[in-house]
Amino acid sequence: EARGLTKHFPVHGGLRRGRVVRAVEDVSLALPEGTVTAVVGESGSGKSTLSRLLTRLTAPTAGELLLDGEPVGGSARARRAYAGQVHLVLQDPFSSLNAVHSIRYHLRRPLKLHHGLRGSELDAHAAQLLERVSLTPAERYLDKFPHELSGGQRQRVAIARGLAVRPRVLLADEPVSMLDVSIRLGVLNLLDELRERERLAILYVTHDIASARYLADTVVVMYAGQVVESGPAVQVTDAPAHPYTRLLLSAAPDPHRREPVVLRGRGAPPSLIDPPSGCRFHPRCPLAMPVCAETAPPVRPAAGDQVAACWLLDPERAPGTTPA
Ligand code: SF4
Ligand code: MG
Numbered sequence: 294e295a296r297g298l299t300k301h302f303p304v305h306g307g308l309r310r311g312r313v314v315r316a317v318e319d320v321s322l323a324l325p326e327g328t329v330t331a332v333v334g335e336s337g338s339g340k341s342t343l344s345r346l347l348t349r350l351t352a353p354t355a356g357e358l359l360l361d362g363e364p365v366g367g368s369a370r371a372r373r374a375y376a377g378q379v380h381l382v383l384q385d386p387f388s389s390l391n392a393v394h395s396i397r398y399h400l401r402r403p404l405k406l407h408h409g410l411r412g413s414e415l416d417a418h419a420a421q422l423l424e425r426v427s428l429t430p431a432e433r434y435l436d437k438f439p440h441e442l443s444g445g446q447r448q449r450v451a452i453a454r455g456l457a458v459r460p461r462v463l464l465a466d467e468p469v470s471m472l473d474v475s476i477r478l479g480v481l482n483l484l485d486e487l488r489e490r491e492r493l494a495i496l497y498v499t500h501d502i503a504s505a506r507y508l509a510d511t512v513v514v515m516y517a518g519q520v521v522e523s524g525p526a527v528q529v530t531d532a533p534a535h536p537y538t539r540l541l542l543s544a545a546p547d548p549h550r551r552e553p554v555v556l557r558g559r560g561a562p563p564s565l566i567d568p569p570s571g572c573r574f575h576p577r578c579p580l581a582m583p584v585c586a587e588t589a590p591p592v593r594p595a596a597g598d599q600v601a602a603c604w605l606l607d608p609e610r611a612p613g614t615t616p617a
Contacts, residue, residue, distance in 0.1 A: 294323045298346050298356035300339075304566060314565045316342040318518045319356070324462055324494040329484065331497045331505030331526065333541065334515035337562045340498045343515070344466045347496065348381045377407060380460035382452055384467040389451050390439040396423075396450055397435040403457035422453040425491075426483055445476030449483065456487075463487065466498040481508050502541045506530040514538050517563050517573040520592075524599030534595035535603050536578050572604065584610050 298320045301313035317339040324330055332340045345351040347358070349365075349372065358365045358375075365375050383389045390399060400419035404410045410418055420431035426449040428434045439447055448468060455463060465484060469477040485508060487493045499505055505512050506526050513523040514535065522535040533539045560577045563569050569576050575585040584604050593606040604610040 294321075294359040294362075295343075295347060296321050296357050296359065298343065298358075299354045300342050300346055300351060301354045312566055315518050315568055316565055317346060317353075320515075320520055321356075322513055322520075322523070324496055326461065326494045327488055327492040328511065329488050329495040329497055329509045330511045330513060331499060331509035332513045332515055333499055333502045333505045335500060335541075335562050337517075337565070338515040339518035339565070340515050341466055342518075344381065344464045344496065344498050347462075347464055348379060349375060350381070377458055378460055379462040379464065380455040380458055382448075382455055382463060382465040382468050385471050390447060392439055395436050395438055396442075399450060399454050400435075400457060403454060407458050418457070422457055423450075425456060425487075426450070426453045427486075428453070443476065444472045445480055448472060448480050452480075452483065452487075456491075460493070462494045462496070464496045464498070467500070468497070469504070470500070477504070484508060502530060502538075514541065517568055518565055519573060519602070521574065521603070522595075522599070522601040524595070525597065528597060528599045532596065532599075534599060534601035534606060535574075536580050536605070537574050538601075540577075572602070580605060582610070 298317055300317040301315055304312040304314060320339075320343055322330060322332075332343060334340045342351065346353050349358070360375065360378060365371060397416070397419055400422050401415045404415055404418050416435070419435060423429065423431035423434055428446060428449050434442070434446070434450075439450070442450065452463075452468075463484070468484070469480050472480060481504060484495055484497065488495050497505065497508055502512070502514075509526045511523065512526045512529040514521050514529070514537065516537045522529060522533065522538045529538060530542060533542060563573060563576065569586070571587050572578070572581070572585045572590050575581045578585065582604060590602045590604045590607070592600050592602045595601050595606060
């Protein structure tokens with residue numbers, strides 16, 4: 294669970310001192326076991342910074358992390374324990390595997406380091422890991438090198454290596470965006486199997502709201518470092534409460550797009566050094582009202598567990614306006 298996570302990066306070489314990039318502001322979310330939570334946003338929305346904060350690779354400016362309701366400690370021991378529970382799967386499976394080592398080596402290493410396995414145990418466990426990510430028969434893959442596998446197979450190996458540590462939480466940052474369209478679904482289905490069969494808590498970070506709807510139980514939409522809407526995936530994608538979520542959904546899904554989505558025609562995401570006043574989305578929002586530029590909207594309930602930060606949800610601020 295993350296509570297109020299905030300990350301401001303100092304700006305180096307800026308003209309004025311003391312300027313910061315407000316990459317993540319006051320983000321709270323829970324990752325229950327056996328569920329997939331998707332964080333959706335354009336590039337520059339803060340979603341990758343958020344996933345790094347959740348791995349503790351980056352220290353937050355404010356906010357805290359909890360595991361099983363207990364604050365995560367800062368001692369070296371607590372850090373090691375945390376690293377064993379929370380594993381990050383990266384976007385590019387090629388760069389995360391070492392070209393000079395076989396798949397067997399990649400899988401044996403964490404088994405040795407984290408679980409002290411030796412000799413034949415190591416190979417048996419390595420083979421099991423490959424079976425868990427549906428690379429079977431394992432013998433066909435163990436002595437291969439990363440370049441001998443397809444992108445999808447490499448991402449499966451990277452996930453298998455993560456599983457070797459026996460994490461309870463998998464953080465997958467754009468795990469399929471570098472893969473060919475034809476194999477993306479297989480990797481998403483693998484994540485779904487791991488959620489179901491192994492009860493992992495999965496955070497799926499993506500710019501693609503359609504895939505978030507496909508895979509996730511809960512969708513969290515980020516804009517300019519802030520959560521603008523969250524709730525059950527079907528609810529958020531069928532009846533979005535925030536104009537930005539509607540814009541994301543209307544951006545034609547293009548399965549052949551490899552680049553992070555940029556919503557054309559309505560301007561670009563704002564600078565996070567001097568973000569817009571009030572609602573950060575107001576310069577791009579087709580429904581903006583005067584209040585939007587002045588005061589940041591509070592997070593309000595929309596329907597059921599769905600919440601959004603938008604003045605349209607305030608009947609007093611938006612008289613006669615109903616979210617379409
Ligand atoms: Fe648009 Fe105003 Fe809602 Fe922001 S608060 S999304 S500017 S209507
Ligand atoms: Mg990113």
